[in-house]
Amino acid sequence: MVYWGGMTNFDSIDIKLLYAPRTVSDERRVVIDQRENSRFVSTLNRMGLRHIAQVHTHPGKVVDHSQADNELAAFRVPGLLSIVVPSYCQGGMQPMTMCGVHRYDRWGFIRLSEKYVQSYFEIFESGDFLLEDHRNGSEAGQ
Numbered sequence: 162m163v164y165w166g167g168m169t170n171f172d173s174i175d176i177k178l179l180y181a182p183r184t185v186s187d188e189r190r191v192v193i194d195q196r197e198n199s200r201f202v203s204t205l206n207r208m209g210l211r212h213i214a215q216v217h218t219h220p221g222k223v224v225d226h227s228q229a230d231n232e233l234a235a236f237r238v239p240g241l242l243s244i245v246v247p248s249y250c251q252g253g254m255q256p257m258t259m260c261g262v263h264r265y266d267r268w269g270f271i272r273l274s275e276k277y278v279q280s281y282f283e284i285f286e287s288g289d290f291l292l293e294d295h296r297n298g299s300e301a302g303q
């Protein structure tokens with residue numbers, strides 16, 4: 162799981178923070194504790210950013226949200242994106258039409274159509290972001 166923090170502009174979003182939270186994982190699920198999520202929110206606030214997306218992978222080609230993806234999501238903020246990348250991201254995440262792109266609204270996470278994703282989603286890499294990697298239990302990040 163990686164959280165993206167960024168800022169919205171007129172017609173684009175600049176992702177400025179990639180935050181890999183410390184997780185407790187087994188082969189069927191990933192759990193992130195509340196303390197780790199509050200540390201992420203503190204980092205967003207310190208950097209003046211919004212939570213743009215959560216990104217996780219699935220083992221196969223199925224990129225719909227699982228029931229657990231919907232029920233265990235720690236963040237449920239209108240507009241929050243949840244991107245599911247196939248095949249443990251072994252083929253990357255571009256074009257984004259191969260990913261499942263979901264958006265949270267008051268009914269829950271709704272998967273955006275492939276046509277919509279093709280029309281509105283494209284990633285341009287600038288290299289101008291901070292990576293905070295807490296996956297191995299590091300408190301300091303980086």
Ligand SMILES: [Zn+2]
Pocket residue numbers: 217218219226227230245
């Ligand atoms: Zn999932």
